[in-house]
Amino acid sequence: MxxxxxxxxxxxxxxxxxxxxxxxxxxxxxxxxxxxxxxxxxxxxxxxxxxxxxxxxxxxxxxxxxxxxxxxxxxxxxxxxxxxPAPCLGYSFVNRAPVFETILDRLPLTVSLTIGAMIVFFTFGVATGIVAALRQGKPLDKIASVSSLIGASVQIYFVGTLAMYFFVYQNPIFQQPRYTPFTENPLAWAGGLLLPWLVLAIIFTANYTRMTRSTMVEQLSEDYVRTARAKGMSGRSVVMRFALRGTLTPIVTILGVDLGTLIGGAIITETTFGLQGIGQLSIRSVVNSDLPMLMATVLVAAGAIVFFNIIVDILYAVIDPRVRLG
Structure with a gap:
């Protein structure tokens, strides 16, 4: 390894x-x-x-x-x-502040937004996809398929704007989205980002539900799964020990891409909810022609994608040891 x-x-x-x-x-x-x-x-x-x-x-x-x-x-x-001081990415053209310090100041918000949303949409997406695959052709499967199609068709700025209007301004069920450092107040941290997490989950859960369902259906028809059933293993053991392991490979792929994209390309999400993270910083850098800051945000986005690709490769090796031989 x-x-x-x-x-x-x-x-x-x-x-x-x-x-x-x-x-x-x-x-x-x-x-x-x-x-x-x-x-x-x-x-x-x-x-x-x-x-x-x-x-x-x-x-x-x-x-x-x-x-x-x-x-x-x-x-x-x-x-x-x-x-x-190192790591030195230069000084901003706008406020003459070190670029790296500004990036560090904005990065925790974007990371919190990404990780929280990932936990929600990955959990619900994979769970819903497994249930839909096990109930293939039944009403629950059809409901999950239709819901996934609708969720994959909407955009963050549309759902986010509606959610802000109905659940923050008209009916204050959720807090106004804002960022509080986790170390200061974990409850305020979660409460201020809960609505963005749920909106992102609506959109991303659809993809994970569809991918999990289709892959799980294929895995359940494999010979080794039928052999496990023939040996008398329970349905839960067959799903968790055999079918789910084969299902996770494509799921991990899209998860790594999505995490890198959310951290590096959170422009629309942060703009919709008025959050000041890396996405908003990149927009201001373009508007103000702040080249050092713009270069830094590009490197952060690229670094996030490369980093999560490494994590995906490692998870591949854990799920399927044959990958290490490549």
């Missing part, structure tokens, strides 16, 4: 390096003057030159990339701004 994890980790590191290079050259190789954006609209020539030096624009493009990459791991000196 350990060599398998090492191989996947090294592959992920190479992937992140490529993504970092593409991100850097994409933002700094396009036409325009980042130094002018960093300095502001009214910028004396000496400050413009200082900004150009801080961004490394007085060096070749490849040297700029190397200096930026080294700064992530070893820190970097900025003239007029002082030392940026």
């Amino acid at each position: 350990f060599p398998f994890i090492i191989r996947r980790t090294l592959g992920a590191a190479v992937t992140l390096l490529i993504i970092a290079a593409v991100t850097f050259f994409l933002f700094f190789a396009v036409p325009g003057d980042p130094a002018r954006l960093a300095c502001g609209k009214v910028c004396p020539p000496e400050l413009l030159e200082q900004a150009r030096h801080n961004l490394g624009l007085d060096q070749p493009l490849f040297a700029q990339f190397v200096a930026w990459l080294v700064g992530i791991f070893a820190g970097r000196e900025y003239e007029g701004l002082g030392h940026c």
Whole structure:
């Protein structure tokens, strides 16, 4: 198992390096003057030159990339701004604050939103899919299929807006969505994010219900499942020990993708509920042409997807040991 994890980790590191290079050259190789954006609209020539030096624009493009990459791991000196400790992603063009500190300030909200919603939609989606597969063709199966189709057809901004109107403003059943650190007040943390969790669960549960049902139906018809039944094993043992294990492989795949997407692309969710996480930060970075902040949010999104892909690979190896041989 350990060599398998090492191989996947090294592959992920190479992937992140490529993504970092593409991100850097994409933002700094396009036409325009980042130094002018960093300095502001009214910028004396000496400050413009200082900004150009801080961004490394007085060096070749490849040297700029190397200096930026080294700064992530070893820190970097900025003239007029002082030392940026590692991991240094630069200073924001808008508020001159270290980009990494701003990311750390917003990241807990986005992670809380993602993990809480994942627990809800994964639990309900897989459970509903299993029940629908075991009741194939019966009314409960048909209800689950229709509900899944409806849930997969709606969008977060539509369901979220309706939920805010009916359950927060008209009938205050839920709290106004807000973020409270878990360490300060766990109940306030859960209460402020409960409505976004449920709205995300409505949409994502549909996919997990359909995927679990279809895969479980296939697994229940496999020879090894029929053999287990022929040996006299109970229905629960057959489902939990054999059929469910084969069902989890595609479920884990979409779970890893969804988690990475939710953390890296929470723009619509956070905008709908007025939450200030990584998604809102990326929008403001685009509007304000804040290149260091925008590059950082892109790297966070890419890093989240790569990280959860590693987790998926490890779970594959746990579920099916044959994967380790690949």
